[in-house]
Amino acid sequence: MSRPARLRFLLENNLVAKTLDCGYGFTVLVLRGVQGKNKLYGCGINTDSQLGFHRSSKKADTVLDYVTEPVLIPLPLETPEVTEVVDVSCGRAHTVVLTDKEGVFSLGHNAYGQCGRTIVDGEIFKGSQIINKVMDLPNDIVKVVCGQDHTFFLTSSGQVYSCGLGADGQTGLQHYHSEWRPSLVRGDINGEKIVQISSKADCVLAVSERGDLFGWGNSEYGQLSMITEETQVSVPRNIPLHNPVTQVAAAGSKCAVLTDKNEVLVWGFGALGVGPSVKSASAPQAIPPTLFGQNELAPDKLVKDIACGINHFAARTNDYEMFVWGKNQKGCLGIYVAQRMDQTYPFRVSVPAEVLRVFCGVDHTVALCRSFS
Template sequence: MTFKMTALYAWGANSHGQLGLGFVSEQVLEPMRVEDLPDNLCESSIKDIYGGGGHTFLLTNQGKLYGAGWNISGQVGNGTQVRAVPNFESIRGLEDHKVVSVACGWIHSVALTSRGQVWVWGSNSHSQLGLPTNEVPFSSLPICLDISEAVSIAAGLRHTVIATKEGRVYSWGQGQKGQLGHLDTEGKMIKTQTTPRVVEPLEMKVKKVACGQNTTYAITNEGEVLAWGDNKWGQLAHDPVNVSFFTCPLTIPSNYFGGLRAVWMQAGWTHCAVGLSSGQIYMWGRSDYGQVGPVEEEETDEASAQISKTPGKLQNSRYRYVPSCLRLDNIRQVVCGSEHNLAVVGTPEKKKKLMSWGWNEHGNCGTGNTENVYKPVSLSLEGDLKVIGSGSGHSFALVKLL
């Protein structure tokens, strides 16, 4: 009889214990197995992995949540403010709720439950929890917001966005780059929104939201992509020479995606990935670390390596504002860190592979060094790849071992 085991691997920045390895270190350059998990957490039950600036969450099929890492403002949610939590611990206050999704900001956390409730914890320094800062400067335990029927949540550096069952979008927190999408009565940009507020006008109903560092994205029921906020690196799919930021939702032209519907979206700090109904994945935004993949004009690895070394050699060498198709065969999934990516590639007939590329200062690409990765590379992990996840500068993979 063959017994199957499941193993969780982690690598990258670990200065706050965000890898859950039981210790704090500057970095882990190659995938390392997470051995010491809570007794009631079985690796095979892990459904999703989420990361923030320096903290991480594991979400199980049963809707239970476990956190580790940077906790100076209580963003791990274990009821303390101990600076680092080096092992995964159960999140307090959500034991009687089934969590279905999590979003992490730099230093705050958000959870969505099966009942459509939104729970927040961590730092509230810029009202990113949706609560008055003078009343709640931070929280080390989840607080339920007065919002019902939420279906999608997202967190940027210091702002939070949700979509509801009715297709409305609410946002709050910091908005100095227009990422909240709110204007005052005089038509001026609102730089801080203390409590959740509907983004208006929004003519189309939204079903999914995502956040970059200071940018917000949404997918409508019709599969169109909306974007607003910072555009320094072309994150809005508009030339940053002409548009530095925008305070109202802009529709990204569907012809950029071949007229196809967007199905899902992932956002890094300054780049974005969208999955289409065809299965293709398009990326755009900042590219000087190679985070959006090699540009179409490049034919060799040598050319790819010159992206950030010879500004101006290639058009938009530091950014790409026109989305382009990611050149990987049989892509099944992509997740974005702050400036790096992980992808699952493969077919049902072939073993799935884990690919990584982009910024690698903390070893978050898992290549064994800290050199940026300008072209997707394959990481060697034995077993059947099941789940991938990333934080700002750290990465995870769950594999089933034969």
Template sequence: ILSISSGRAHSLVSTTSGVYAFGDNAHGQCGQDPEQRREVHGVKDTPLPKIEIPSDSPVSAVHCALDSSFILTEKGEIFAFGLNEDGQCANGEYGIQWKPCKILGDAADERIIAISGSSDTLLALSEKGELFIWGQCEYGQAGVGNDKIQMNFSRFVPFPSGKIVSAGSTASSCIINTDRGEVYAWGVGLLGFGPSTQKLDRPTLMDQPLFENQKVDKVYAGNTSFAAINSSGRLFTWGQNRYGLLGLEHGKDQYFPYQVFFPYDVKHVSLGPDHSLFLLK
């Protein structure tokens, strides 16, 4: 197994023999015609069907949003399929797209190295450190000057403050960090700037003291929550705290980044709608 990702009710797995999907296929997110298969399961005598993509490049990663699926190749191509009512598949159309199709727009000719998005807003990061966005953008996620609430093609997001090294999006906001260790957030929600600032129409710098005055190495986003790991391997979380998913030993929402204490360095984070996973060194 090379890569694995889960959405609302389906999963993608990339192996040395190909990419496979299982679970809910109501929107074609498992790469099968939903008129023929509403669910995809693998059993002993009926193995999972392999998902075919129109590329000769090996797969480097897979990613699931809520009901949409994405395959990233070593050439930097992104192939999308599944729910597409908000343009999640970036194919220039709206409506279900069950066959993997290469995304269109500004990111189409770029070498993409990472894709993220917890809900219906998708972000792609190029090897140049540039950011691209598509899907649901009704909360200003696409930045100043773009008032589209849905984008069915990828669009470049201008960012003059350094090379972007990681990015994430909630259902209504975005977060990035740069090679200088700075963190920027924008959109609508509990963005980490306190209870009085819950809407920002452009990427806004978060104060370094929020992260122990250290550079941030990576940021993450769930449906309504955020996380960041600083250069010392310390984890900080904030946002809506459904069922205590922020790991802060209480159920209250968190308006500023707050450290989650572990005896070891944190290496990776996965934020779901109602729970979280933290990988320690």
């Protein structure tokens, strides 16, 4: 599907989306019902039980590998009448959930320890009913972030814990092997208050409260070429930029940041958004604000948020419009591109609502919107 479509399930069931995240072919949503409680729902690919255990309504002995509309994902809560889901993040085939009173839960693929539990050799994830409560974490986790096969946990004081695959150094734990037990990430972020982390694949960007930028993980496409000539970095390193950063977006082979001047900077390899002549950049390139709609008639139009999938980016402006660029895999950009070629500069998506937040997977994009009416 190329054009944006409304998720009618929410309307038909009087549910309101509070937040969500997109994995590799699946989406998990935190929805509030008429009773005023946040619950977890999911749809899409479920071959590794990343959406939990679900049977076919027509064949009771058939475990669903694909879920075509959101289904409730029940968590093993001790006090379900008072505990609510507050955040969710999705990786390649695992999901991590944060609650307000009972900590963090995980489900799905755990071959590298990305679910924060012991790795079991030969474990079968299809049809699994395991929903794990992640132990060995501080009590003040405020955000969870899944990379491809790794996971980060952010505390209220800005500390970062990680687990999962570390083959490219993406866990930031100063080694290149898998680690199932959540461990404190140090390096140049030690003592810093980290406020956001982004890692859709195996490169990681983080930003501190002061606006300092940090990176680690894979640098095969020059994502970290400003701080190293190596293709892997196993510990967080400070990336010097002229202006403070407010948001980061680390895609598969390219990166983007939003500065405190509302400037979007991009680098790496692929469709970076600065036109067809620039396919790689080892240093940040600024996307002209005119490409996001700023002109004489709209001089105050600014980019407020950025997001990324593996191969594409999205931006939201201060007037709630959405712009996209990158690879239009499976029509994930929501625009018509001839033969679904790369979109080499930001293009506005026609959305019949005000876009509040944007979430990107590998080949799909979901926008959280507010109706005009």
